Amino acid sequence: MSWHWITRLPSGRRTKFLALALWLVIASAIGPLAIKLADVVTDDAVAWLPRTAEATQAFERAEAAFPGSDRLVAVAVYARDTGLTDADRAKAEADRTAFTRYAEGGQVPPVIVSEDGKALLISFSLAGDEDQQAESTGEVRDQLANAPPAGLLTGLTGSAGANDDLLDAFGGMDITLVLVTAGVVALLLLFTYRSPVLWLIPLICVGVASQVASAVVYLLARHAGLTVDFQGQSVLTVLVFGVGVDYALLLIARYREELRRHRDRHQAMAVALRRSFPAILASAATVAIGLLCLLAAELNSTRSLGPVGAIGIAAAFLVMTLLLPAVLVLFGRWLFWPFVPRYSPHAVGHDVAEDHRMWGRVAAFVGRRPRAIWMGTAVALAALTLGIGNLSMGLPANETFTKEVGSVIGQRLITQHFAEGSASPAEITARADAADAVASAVRGVEGVASVQEPQRSPDGQWAMVRAVLAAEPDSSAAKDTVERMRDVVHAVPGAEALVGGETAIQLDTEVAAQRDERVVIPLILAAVFLILVLLLRALVAPVVLIASVVLSYAAAMGAAAFVLDAMGYTKLFSGLPLQTFLFLVALGVDYTIFLMTRAREEVGQLGHKRGVLHALTVTGGVITSAGLVLAATFAALTILPLVPSVQTGVIIAAGVLLDTFVIRSLLIPALAVHLGKKIWWPSRPVREAAAKAQAPTFLSRV
Numbered sequence: 001m002s003w004h005w006i007t008r009l010p011s012g013r014r015t016k017f018l019a020l021a022l023w024l025v026i027a028s029a030i031g032p033l034a035i036k037l038a039d040v041v042t043d044d045a046v047a048w049l050p051r052t053a054e055a056t057q058a059f060e061r062a063e064a065a066f067p068g069s070d071r072l073v074a075v076a077v078y079a080r081d082t083g084l085t086d087a088d089r090a091k092a093e094a095d096r097t098a099f100t101r102y103a104e105g106g107q108v109p110p111v112i113v114s115e116d117g118k119a120l121l122i123s124f125s126l127a128g129d130e131d132q133q134a135e136s137t138g139e140v141r142d143q144l145a146n147a148p149p150a151g152l153l154t155g156l157t158g159s160a161g162a163n164d165d166l167l168d169a170f171g172g173m174d175i176t177l178v179l180v181t182a183g184v185v186a187l188l189l190l191f192t193y194r195s196p197v198l199w200l201i202p203l204i205c206v207g208v209a210s211q212v213a214s215a216v217v218y219l220l221a222r223h224a225g226l227t228v229d230f231q232g233q234s235v236l237t238v239l240v241f242g243v244g245v246d247y248a249l250l251l252i253a254r255y256r257e258e259l260r261r262h263r264d265r266h267q268a269m270a271v272a273l274r275r276s277f278p279a280i281l282a283s284a285a286t287v288a289i290g291l292l293c294l295l296a297a298e299l300n301s302t303r304s305l306g307p308v309g310a311i312g313i314a315a316a317f318l319v320m321t322l323l324l325p326a327v328l329v330l331f332g333r334w335l336f337w338p339f340v341p342r343y344s345p346h347a348v349g350h351d352v353a354e355d356h357r358m359w360g361r362v363a364a365f366v367g368r369r370p371r372a373i374w375m376g377t378a379v380a381l382a383a384l385t386l387g388i389g390n391l392s393m394g395l396p397a398n399e400t401f402t403k404e405v406g407s408v409i410g411q412r413l414i415t416q417h418f419a420e421g422s423a424s425p426a427e428i429t430a431r432a433d434a435a436d437a438v439a440s441a442v443r444g445v446e447g448v449a450s451v452q453e454p455q456r457s458p459d460g461q462w463a464m465v466r467a468v469l470a471a472e473p474d475s476s477a478a479k480d481t482v483e484r485m486r487d488v489v490h491a492v493p494g495a496e497a498l499v500g501g502e503t504a505i506q507l508d509t510e511v512a513a514q515r516d517e518r519v520v521i522p523l524i525l526a527a528v529f530l531i532l533v534l535l536l537r538a539l540v541a542p543v544v545l546i547a548s549v550v551l552s553y554a555a556a557m558g559a560a561a562f563v564l565d566a567m568g569y570t571k572l573f574s575g576l577p578l579q580t581f582l583f584l585v586a587l588g589v590d591y592t593i594f595l596m597t598r599a600r601e602e603v604g605q606l607g608h609k610r611g612v613l614h615a616l617t618v619t620g621g622v623i624t625s626a627g628l629v630l631a632a633t634f635a636a637l638t639i640l641p642l643v644p645s646v647q648t649g650v651i652i653a654a655g656v657l658l659d660t661f662v663i664r665s666l667l668i669p670a671l672a673v674h675l676g677k678k679i680w681w682p683s684r685p686v687r688e689a690a691a692k693a694q695a696p697t698f699l700s701r702v
Contacts, residue, residue, distance in 0.1 A: 010326035011269040019326040023319070027208055030215035037214045040221035041233050048229065048301035053508040054486065058500025061429045065462040066455075071104060071125040072133045074140050075158030079119040079413045080151060087149040092120045098143050102126055102136040112418075119417035126160055137164040141406065155410025162397070165405040166230075177234060181241045181636045182207070188632060192249070192625050198335045201327050202248035202320075209319035210240045213312040220307065227304040234637055234645055235305065236312045242633035243287065243587075244316035246626035247280050248324055250594070253622040255325075259333060259341040269329045277321055279597060283590045284317040286531050290586035293524045294578075297516040299509065302575045359620030363613040366669050374670035377662055381551050384658075387558030390565045394510065395573045395643060396474035397502070402569075402641045415472060424473040424502040425452075425466040426482060432456055434495035435463030441488045442467050447481030469503060479507045513574035524582055525550075528589050536596060537683045544671055544679065545596070549588040552663050553581055556655030563650050573644040580648060584655035587630065591623050591664050599672065600680065608677045616669045627660025 010019040049056045076099070078084075078092050092111050099108045104125040112121040126133040126140075137160045144154050156164070182203060189199035213236060220226040254276045258268035291313065294306030333340050366373055398408045430438040435454035442465060443451045449470040454463040467485065471477035482504050489497035525546060532542035557580075564570050598619050603611030634656065637649030672679050 008270060010322050010324075011266055011273055011329055013266055016266075016326040016329050019322055020330065023208065023323045023326075027211065030212055033215035033218050034211040035214075037218045037221075037228070037233060040218055041228050041230055048227065048299060049505065049508055050298040050300065050512055052298075053512065054498055055500045055504040055508045058427065058429055058498035058504065061462065061498060062427065062464060062500065065429065065457040065459070066464060067458070071127075072137065072160035072163055073123060073125050073158040074099070074102075074137065074156060074160040075410065075414070076122040076140070076144050077119060077155050077157065077410045077413045078121075078148075079153045079417055081118060082151075083118055084113075084120065085149065088152050089120070091148055091152065092122065095143055096122055099124060099140060102140055114417040116417055119413060121414065121418060123158065133160070134164070134167065137161070153409075153413060155406055155413050157407040157410030157414065161407035161410055165401065165407045168405075177237055177636060177640065178210070180639055181238055181633050184632045184636055185241055185245050185629060188625070188629050189245070193252075193336070194339060195336055197337065198252075201331070201335065202245055202252070202324060205248065205319050205324045205327065206241050206244035206316065208323060209244045209312075209315045210237060212319065213240050213315035216311050216315070217308055220311075226307060227300045228308060229301050229304075230640075230642060231301065231644055231648070232305050232308045234640060235648065236308050238633045238636055238649075239309055240312040240316050242630035243284075243313060244320055245629045245633075246590075247284075247316060247320035249622055249626045249629070250280060251276050251320065251324065252328070255328060256336065256341045259336075260344055263343045265329055265332055269325050273321065273325050279594060280317065280321060282531075282535055282597070283593055284313050286528065286593060287586040287590055288313045289527050289531065290524055290582055290589075293520055293527055294582060296523055297512075297520050297578070299512040299516055299575050302513070302516055302520075302578055305579060359617045362620060362665060363616045363669070366616065366666060367609065367613045367673060370670040370673040374667050374674060377667045377670070378551065381555040381658070381662065381667075384555040384558040387561035387565075388554070390561040391557070391570050391572055393572055393574060393577075394474075394476075394506075395571045396472075397506075398474065399571060400643055402643055402646060425468045426485060426499055426501040426503060428465040428467065428485070428489055428497055428499050430463055430465065430489065430492070430495040430497035432460055432463045434492055434497070435465060437492050438463075438489050438495050438497050439465045441492055442485055445481065445484050445488055447471060447477060447484065473503045474506065478503045479510075482507050510574045513578065516575070517578050520578055521581060524585055528585060532589065532593075535593060536600060536680070538680045540675070540681045541596060541672075541679045544675070545589060545592050545668070548592070548663050548667055548671075549585045549659075552588050552655060552658050553584045556580075556584055556651060556658055559658065560647075560651040560654040563654070564647060567646070567650075569643050569647055571643075572647060576644060576647055576651075580651045580655070583652050584659070587652075587656060588659040588663065591627060591659055592668055594623055595619050595664055595668065596672075599669075603677075603680070609673050612669055612672045616665070620665065623664060624660055627656055627664075631656040631660070 009015045051057075076092075076095060078088055080088055089111075096108050096111060099122065100106050102124075104127040106127075108122065108124045112123075113119075114121070126136050128136065137156075140160070141156050141164065144156055148154055155161075185206070186199055186203055189202060190196075193199055217226065217228060217236060221228045251272065255269055255272040258272045259265060262268040262271065288310040291306045291309040294303055294309075297303040297306075328335065333342075398411050401408065428438060428442065432454075435456070439451050439454055442448055445467075447470050449468045451468075452466045454465050456463050469478045469481050471481065482499055482501075486499045489495060489499060528549075529542050529546050532545055533539060536542060557577075561570065595615060599612045599615035601611075602614045605611065606614055631653040635649050635653040637645045640646065640649075677684070
């Protein structure tokens with residue numbers, strides 16, 4: 001086939017050195033770029049929104065009309081439940097004087113006193129560029145915490161406080177995530193291979209793949225406008241490690257088998273790579289194409305995850321098929337010590353099922369009562385979906401972190417003593433000559449606590465009207481108020497008014513996420529269905545497999561819901577259901593591809609029932625190991641201090657485990673046996689057996 005020259009490159013006696021030299025050059029070139037990925041990661045909520053969203057347009061207009069409007073805003077709050085003292089007020093005034101050195105224009109507005117006389121508030125924009133603002137935020141926080149009177153509660157919130165908390169929470173976490181993920185993978189590889197050396201090879205190779213992926217993503221973010229957030233950066237790491245090690249497990253399992261059949265390790269690798277390469281390619285293509293379906297999403301944080309993930313998959317595929325084989329061949333058989341596969345002429349034609357006794361028993365169990373097994377597992381999975389009732393959509397900003405942070409404390413103090421939306425007012429930009437009419441219209445909107453006087457832009461063309469909402473910025477009531485405000489201000493003649501601000505951003509994020517679910521989920525299912533039709537040359541099997549992964553996703557959400565409920569994280573980020581759906585569908589089909597393509601081949605040789613059960617027997621061990629690795633790597637996301645990351649890790653780990661131990665091990669093979677030969681309709685694998693002996697198939701044995 002046309003790819004055979006590729007498989008000969010890393011397995012040849014001389015060409016393996018060429019492959020190693022090539023990757024050495026690549027690794028040297030991309031190293032400095034990979035470590036810069038953190039420099040382009042953004043936590044700006046507006047950057048996640050589609051350009052057509054009103055909140056995005058309002059932000060861009062304000063940024064152009066009011067220079068410096070995009071600066072971080074520091075909001076310092078002081079509170080005492082028993083009432084403020086003179087010492088408290090003196091502390092606030094002293095801080096206000098100290099804050100002038102960090103404030104834009106060197107001016108800090110007067111201290112605001114709450115109506116109940118129990119809290120003070122100071123709000124000002126920070127001066128300087130992004131780095132200077134970040135540094136100033138730390139100094140403002142230190143000043144705020146410097147010798148407050150006994151019993152006075154303080155907190156720093158606003159965009160400056162939230163940004164500082166996020167940077168502080170993730171300080172060094174990218175390295176920690178890599179180390180934890182690598183550690184988990186290392187332990188699982190040690191358990192799988194029981195060799196003190198072999199586990200290092202795939203781990204080193206997947207590290208190279210991670211560096212390659214990070215470098216490419218960095219270049220696209222820096223020069224092509226790709227949006228990368230903390231979630232995308234984290235998912236990239238675990239995806240490359242998980243999928244890369246999966247490919248390594250499949251290749252090494254086949255290589256071990258061929259070493260028993262070939263005296264020459266180069267020939268053994270050539271055969272192993274030639275027979276596993278098409279299946280690994282099909283798997284990588286399925287996941288990558290599924291990820292690229294996210295390009296149809298409007299939400300930037302979701303859309304950008306498509307190319308980021310696809311780049312990770314491509315890097316893992318290239319490294320594990322072009323670098324890993326060369327390294328394995330270079331070091332020889334001793335890597336497998338103490339269980340070194342020895343050449344034996346009797347291994348040729350040996351029934352490998354004898355080497356998989358445990359999975360042989362599983363296959364026999366499935367073969368005895370296939371109908372009862374698939375129906376029983378389907379009912380059990382359906383029962384798990386009941387857990388979805390514990391989940392709800394919409395993650396409030398003050399519940400984003402897994403630990404208590406200063407900005408959340410400050411926001412809580414403001415909520416207790418000021419109007420709910422004081423720290424995050426809605427921002428309406430309108431034509432200057434219509435500003436008064438817009439302000440008057442907003443004052444009559446239900447849910448608006450107060451409206452500030454319009455602020456004119458330096459060029460006199462635009463005006464900014466800030467409206468404090470009566471409800472908490474994250475609440476449904478606040479979002480309803482924003483919708484009413486938009487209806488009112490859009491009706492003001494000639495105003496060209498746009499409503500932005502934190503609540504508007506969250507509202508537009510939810511609207512975009514709902515649209516993406518309606519559009520992208522069917523697109524993902526259609527793409528995966530077409531891929532399965534082409535791979536299996538059937539129509540019935542793809543329908544069965546698609547139905548199984550949808551059921552698996554629902555069951556995974558339900559199972560994860562019980563875990564998340566126990567952890568207290570049941571409120572999901574808007575884009576999370578779509579993102580986890582994509583990963584679970586693509587990765588779930590991924591393992592099923594390995595099973596069903598092997599089954600299709602075996603059916604042509606052994607007959608339908610024996611072929612399906614034999615495929616389950618010989619693929620069970622390696623695919624289960626791969627599933628455990630992938631689930632463990634995604635579970636590593638739970639160490640991050642961000643609730644969406646924890647939710648992603650729990651949901652995907654639960655889904656992968658269900659796919660590995662229930663869907664692929666019981667449901668799919670039982671269904672295939674029960675449906676019989678018609679699962680391959682309209683093709684007939686048994687009749688194609690003779691033809692297969694004459695011509696190579698697209699997918700050979702896993």
